[in-house]
Amino acid sequence: MGLYKKLGLMLSTVTLFACSATTDSQQSVSQGAKNAKISVLVIGAGMSGIKAANQLNQQGFDVTVLEGRDRIGGRVWSDDSLGKPVDLGASWIHGIEGNPIHTLAKDLGVPMYEWDYENQVTYDIDGNETTKIDDALAEKQDSFYFWAAKALFNDSEASVQDAIDVGVKSGDLNNFSQAEVEFFANAMIEQDAAADSRDISLAGLWKDEGFDGPDVIFPEGYDALVKALARGLDVRLNTWVSSINYTNKQVEVGTSNGVFKADHVIVTVPLGVLKKNKIAFEPQLPEQKQAAINSLSMGVLNKVYLAFDEVFWDKDVTNLAKVSEQKGHWSYWINLEPATGLPILTAFNVAQYGKEVENFSNEEIISLAMGELRKIYGKDIPDPTGNIITRWSQDPFSYGSYSYVPKGVSASMRDKLAEPMYDKVFFAGEATHAKYSATVHGAYLSGEREANRIISMHLE
Numbered sequence: 155m156g157l158y159k160k161l162g163l164m165l166s167t168v169t170l171f172a173c174s175a176t177t178d179s180q181q182s183v184s185q186g187a188k189n190a191k192i193s194v195l196v197i198g199a200g201m202s203g204i205k206a207a208n209q210l211n212q213q214g215f216d217v218t219v220l221e222g223r224d225r226i227g228g229r230v231w232s233d234d235s236l237g238k239p240v241d242l243g244a245s246w247i248h249g250i251e252g253n254p255i256h257t258l259a260k261d262l263g264v265p266m267y268e269w270d271y272e273n274q275v276t277y278d279i280d281g282n283e284t285t286k287i288d289d290a291l292a293e294k295q296d297s298f299y300f301w302a303a304k305a306l307f308n309d310s311e312a313s314v315q316d317a318i319d320v321g322v323k324s325g326d327l328n329n330f331s332q333a334e335v336e337f338f339a340n341a342m343i344e345q346d347a348a349a350d351s352r353d354i355s356l357a358g359l360w361k362d363e364g365f366d367g368p369d370v371i372f373p374e375g376y377d378a379l380v381k382a383l384a385r386g387l388d389v390r391l392n393t394w395v396s397s398i399n400y401t402n403k404q405v406e407v408g409t410s411n412g413v414f415k416a417d418h419v420i421v422t423v424p425l426g427v428l429k430k431n432k433i434a435f436e437p438q439l440p441e442q443k444q445a446a447i448n449s450l451s452m453g454v455l456n457k458v459y460l461a462f463d464e465v466f467w468d469k470d471v472t473n474l475a476k477v478s479e480q481k482g483h484w485s486y487w488i489n490l491e492p493a494t495g496l497p498i499l500t501a502f503n504v505a506q507y508g509k510e511v512e513n514f515s516n517e518e519i520i521s522l523a524m525g526e527l528r529k530i531y532g533k534d535i536p537d538p539t540g541n542i543i544t545r546w547s548q549d550p551f552s553y554g555s556y557s558y559v560p561k562g563v564s565a566s567m568r569d570k571l572a573e574p575m576y577d578k579v580f581f582a583g584e585a586t587h588a589k590y591s592a593t594v595h596g597a598y599l600s601g602e603r604e605a606n607r608i609i610s611m612h613l614e
Contacts, residue, residue, distance in 0.1 A: 188214075188612065189213050189214035189215045189216075189609075189612060190214050190215070190216055191216070192215050192216060192417050192418070192612055193215070193216040193217075193218075193404075193415070193416040193417050193418070194207075194210055194215050194216065194217045194218075194416055194417065194418045194419070194420065194608060195217075195218055195219075195220060195405070195407055195414055195416040195418070195419045195420070196210075196217060196218070196219045196220070196419075196420045196422060197219075197220050197395050197398075197407070197419065197420065197421050197422060197423055197433075198219075198220075198221060198228060198421070198422035198423045198424075198583070199219050199220075199221035199223070199226040199227065199228060199380075199384065199389055199391075200226075200227060200228020200229055200230060200380070200422060200424075200583070200597060201227075201228065201230055201244075201379075201380055201383075201594050201597040201598050201601065202422040202582040202583045202584070202597040202598065202600050202601035203219060203221075203228070203420065203422035203582070203601060204219070204226060204380050204383045204384050204387070204601070205383060205597075205598045205601030205602055205605070206420050206422065206582055206601035206602070206604050206605040207219045207384075207387050207389075207601075207605075208383045208384070208387065209601070209602060209605035209606070209609075210605050210608065210609070211386065211387055213605075213609050215608070215609075216416075217387065217388065218388045218390065218414065218416070219384075219387055219388065219389040219390065220390050220393045220395055220407065220409060220414065221389055221390065221391050221392075221393060222392070222393060222394040222395065222410075222550075222551050223391065223392075223551055224391055224392055225391065226377075226380055226381065226384050226389060226391070227243075227377045227380045227381075228243075228380075228424070228551070228552070229243035229244055229424065229546075229552055229555065229556070230243055230244045230376050230377050230379070230380050230594065231243045231377065232372075232375030232376055232377040232378075233542055234375070235540070235542065236459060236461045236496065236498060236540050236542060237461070237496050237540075238373070238374075238494040238495070238496050238498075239372075239373075239374055239375030239377075240375075240459050240490065240494075240498065240500070240542065241371070241372065241375060241376045241377075242457060242542065242544050243376075243544075243546075243555070244376055244594045245371050245372075245376065246269065246369045246370065246371055247259070247266070247369060247370050247371075247594070247595070248364060248365065248369050248593055248595070249364050249365030249366055249367050249368075249369065250365065250367040250368060250369070250370055251365055251366045251367035252365050252366070253365040253367075253595050254595055254598055254599065254602075255379065255594050255595045255598055256370070258379055258382075258383075258598075259370075259372070259379060262378065262379065262382050264372060264374065264378045264379060264382075265372065265373050265374050266370040266371070266372060266373075267370060267371050267372070267373050267492075267493040268368050268369075268370050269368065269369045269370060269371055269472065270368075270472055270473075271369070271473060273470075273471055273472045273473060274288065274471065274472070274473035274474070274475060275468065275471050275473070275474055275475070276288050276291075276474075276475040276476070276477075277474075277475070277476040277477070277529075277530050278476075278477050279331075279333050279334075279476075279477045279478070279479060280529070281476070281529035281530040287334065287337065287475075287477065290329075290330065290334075290338075291338060291341060291342070294321070294326070294327070294338055294342075295342060297321060297326055298317060298321070298342060301317040301318065301320040301321045301324070301326075302314075302317040302320075302356050302359075304317075304320050305317040305319075305320050305356060306356055306357060306360075310357065311355070311357070311561060311562045312355075312356045312357075312561070313351065313352050313353065313354055313355065313356060313561040314339065314343050314347075314351040314352075314354040314356055314359070315339065315350075315351040315352040315354075316356065317356055318335065318338070318339050318351060322335065333477050333478065333479060333481075334477055336481035336482075337475075337477045337478070337481070337485060339351040339481070340481055340482045340485055340486075340504075341475060341485070341486070343359075344482060344504050344505050345455075345485075345486050345502060345504055346592075347359075347453055347504075347505075347558050347592075348453025348454055348455040348504045348505060348508070348554075348555050348556060348558065348592075349451065349453040349454075349504070349505050349558045349560075350505040350506055352561070353451065353505075353558075353560050353561060354558055354559070354560065354561065355558075355559040355560055355561050355562070355563055355565070357559075357564075357565065358558065358559025358560075358563070358564075358565045359559075361559070361565035361588065361589075362589070362590075362591065362592075363589040363590065364590070365595070371493060373493045373494050376594070390411065392410070392411075393409045393410060393411045394409055394410040395407055395408070395409050395423075395433055396408050396409065396410070396432070396433065396434065397433065397434040397435075397436065398419060398421070398433055398434070398435050398436070398579065399435075399436040400419070400435070400436070400437070400575065400576065400578045400579050401436060401437065403417075404416060404417060405417070405418070405419045405578050405579060407419060417578075418577075418578060418579075418580065418608050419578065419579050419580065420580045420581070420582055420601075420604050420605075420608075421433070421579060421580065421581050421582070421583075422581075422582045422583045422597075422600075422601065423551075423583070424452070424551070424552040424553065424554065424556075424557075424583060424585070425447065425450055425452050425554070425557045425571075425583070425585040426452040426547075426552050426553025426554040427551065427552065427553060428447045429447055429448070429452065429553065430553055432550075435579075439575075440575065442570050442573075443570060443571065443573065443575070445567070445570070446567040446568070446570035446571040447571065449560070449563045449567050450557055450558075450559060450560070450563065450567050450568070450571065450585060451557065451558055451559070451560040451563075452547075452553060452554030452555070452556070452557055452558075453504070453505065453554060453555055453556055453557065453558045453592070454504060454505065454508040454509050454546055454547045454554055454555050455502060455503075455504045455508055455546065455555040455556075456502070456503050456504070456508045456511060456512065456543075456544045456545060456546055456547075456555075457500055457501065457502060457542075457543075457544045458500065458501040458503070458519060458520075458523050458541065458542075458543050458544075459498055459499075459500050459540075459541060459542040459543075460498065460499050460500075460501070460520070460523060460524075460538040460540075460541050461496065461497065461498050461538055461539055461540035461541065462497045462498075462499075462536060462538055462539060463497065463536065463539055464497055464536075465491055465497045466531055466535050466536070467489060467499070467531060468489075469489065469491045469492065469497075470492070471489060472488060472489050472492055472493075473486075473487075473488055473489075474486070474487040474488070474489065474499075474530075475487070476526065476529075476530065478526075480507070481507075482503065482504060482505060482506075482507045482508075483503070483507055483526075484501055484503065484522065484523060484526040486501070486502045487499055487500060487501050487502070488500045488502075499527070501523050501526075508546075508547070509547050512545040512546075512547055512548055516541065516543055519543055520537075520538065520541055520543075524537065524538070556584055556585075556591070556592040556593075557584060557585035557591055557592060558591075558592065559591075565588065566588075568585065568586060568587065568588045568591060569588055571585060571586045572586035572587070572588075572600070572603075574604075574607065577611060580604040580607060580608065581604070582597075582600040582601045582603065582604045583597055583600055584596040584597040584600065586600050587599060587600045587603075
């Protein structure tokens with residue numbers, strides 16, 4: 155887990171809101187029969203939508219999930235075209251202790267692999283292995299807290315870069331080149347936040363919380379969790395939602411496959427879709443709701459998976475980092491061989507450069523990636539035999555990877571985004587969770603929150 159998720163980390167007990175079950179079986183049957191007459195449309199079959207639908211379905215509600223893609227999962231997307239599933243979107247459970255996603259995975263018996271962030275080799279700008287950078291990074295992470303506090307004292311709307319600048323002005327970074335300072339910013343914050351340090355609100359980081367314990371990945375694919383939750387649900391794939399009219403008693407949802415009506419609608423589409431105004435609301439969204447959509451931002455993290463015939467790198471090292479001439483260009487890689495048994499390297503490009511590479515062809519992207527690897531491992535390393543390349547900011551069902559609070563914006567906007575409208579239209583998704591944004595567990599808990607909100611409205 156990077157510093158981004160550690161900044162606001164507080165070890166707290168997460169109380170999962172649940173409706174009390176009655177011991178009177180007759181009353182339970184009666185409640186279920188009542189719920190069966192109440193219809194709910196869930197827009198989006200990502201983790202938040204599927205969790206909400208699953209919970210409502212268990213309580214007897216008439217639930218239909220509308221999904222524009224030809225698959226479920228949303229930003230949880232596993233692809234097995236390289237021989238084993240690799241995750242194109244979410245990859246990790248961030249902190250397993252008390253994390254509901256870890257509990258779900260254990261209950262389902264889904265294999266997990268504990269990720270060791272300390273098992274890293276870092277290379278300097280010329281491709282030479284160095285311990286100076288790693289040692290300094292560990293030390294400067296602690297210093298960052300002081301820089302951040304001072305930056306916020308000077309300016310309550312300070313950005314992450316403002317904190318880095320405090321470190322530069324204090325002389326704490328005098329022994330490092332500009333490229334190395336930029337590497338610190340990218341490694342400490344940007345790789346997790348998926349946004350540029352100048353754009354990220356420091357105060358917004360303080361609001362984020364997390365779970366303790368190690369992180370894990372899924373060697374057999376993250377989407378196994380979503381698929382398990384979706385069993386038995388009525389999910390309509392290839393159904394684009396274009397409008398939501400909540401003027402009348404029932405909400406009318408216009409889609410590519412006709413109009414659907416329901417008593418309640420839960421909107422779980424990513425923030426990026428809302429920002430693009432891809433769904434027309436009638437009446438228009440309340441001013442505060444629209445302000446929340448406009449003010450919060452969507453980050454970009456893109457992955458390049460490269461498969462080879464054999465390992466030419468140190469297969470026991472799981473994390474590879476490199477100081478780049480331009481900040482964030484091919485600066486972080488992971489080795490999936492220990493987790494999958496296959497010779498696969500994955501590059502992460504985030505923020506502005508993450509968007510830039512989307513405009514390159516696959517061939518150009520692979521050439522750039524291999525150019526960086528050859529600086530480290532030599533010119534004679536082989537070309538990849540397979541690849542998968544993501545372009546999340548161009549994805550019409552997300553327009554980005556996950557949300558963040560930009561400089562000058564209050565983190566309270568997440569709560570505004572989450573507010574329901576007239577007990578008819580509800581909102582879920584990672585961007586609506588004030589504590590656990592930008593995570594799968596945040597998405598999951600937001601779906602649970604909105605399901606329980608509807609359930610509580612209809613308790614006898």
